[in-house]
C-alpha cells in the first residue's frame with residue numbers, strides 16, 4: 001500500500017508538472033502533437049493584420065468585384081455571365097410541380113423557342129450531365145458509370161421505359177435531381193435551376209437517340 005501512495009504521488013506530480021495547473025497561462029506555445037490547422041496565415045474578422053501596410057485585417061472588396069447575389073442593374077447577370085439561381089421560389093420552373101402534379105415540358109423561363117436555343121440548352125445539358133451524373137449513370141445514361149464498378153448498387157438505367165416521358169414527367173426528374181431519391185442524393189445546392197432543366201433536356205435526347213438506334217436495327 002505504501003508503494004501505491006508513492007506511485008500515486010509521483011504520477012500526480014508528473015501530470016501537474018507536464019500539463020500544468022488548470023487555468024494556468026503559459027507564455028510559450030503549447031506542444032502540438034497533431035498541429036492540424038491551428039496555425040494559418042489568415043485574416044480574422046475585426047483583428048489587425050501585419051500583412052497589410054495599413055495593418056487593418058478587415059478589407060474593402062477588391063475594386064471591380066461584386067458580391068455574389070448583388071446586382072445593381074436588376075438584370076440577372078453578373079459581369080456578362082447569367083446569374084445562377086438555386087431555387088427557393090414557387091412555380092413549375094423552380095419546383096417541377098404544377099399544382100399537386102408533376103408538370104412536363106420545358107418551362108418558358110428557359111427562353112427556348114428556336115432550334116438554335118434548344119440545341120444550346122441540350123449542349124449545356126450534355127456537359128453538365130457528364131460532370132454531375134455520368135459518374136454513376138454512365139455517359140450514355142445506362143446506369144453503368146464508373147462508381148457502379150466500385151460498388152454503388154442499384155443505379156437507375158435511364159433508358160428503361162419507366163423513366164421515359166410521359167410515364168416519367170420532366171417535373172419528376174427535376175425533383176429527383178433537386179432532392180434525390182433513395183441512394184441518390186439531391187443536387188439542388190450544386191446545380192443551378194437552369195442547368196437542371198438543361199440536364200433533363202439532354203437525358204430526353206439520350207433516350208430518344210437510343211430509341212431511334214434500336215428502331216433502326
Ligand code: HEC
Pocket residue numbers: 129132133134135136137147152153154155156158163173176177181182183184185187199203
Ligand atoms: C452518386 C451516384 C449518382 C449520381 C451522381 C446521380 N445519380 Fe441518379 N441515381 C443514382 C441511384 C443509385 C439511383 C437509384 C435510386 C433509388 O431508386 O434508390 C438513381 C436514380 C435516378 C433516377 C430515377 C429516380 C426514380 O424516380 O426512380 C433519375 C431520373 C436519376 N437518377 C437522374 C440523375 C441525374 C439527372 C443525375 C445528375 C444530375 C444523377 N441522377 C446523378 C445514383 C446517382
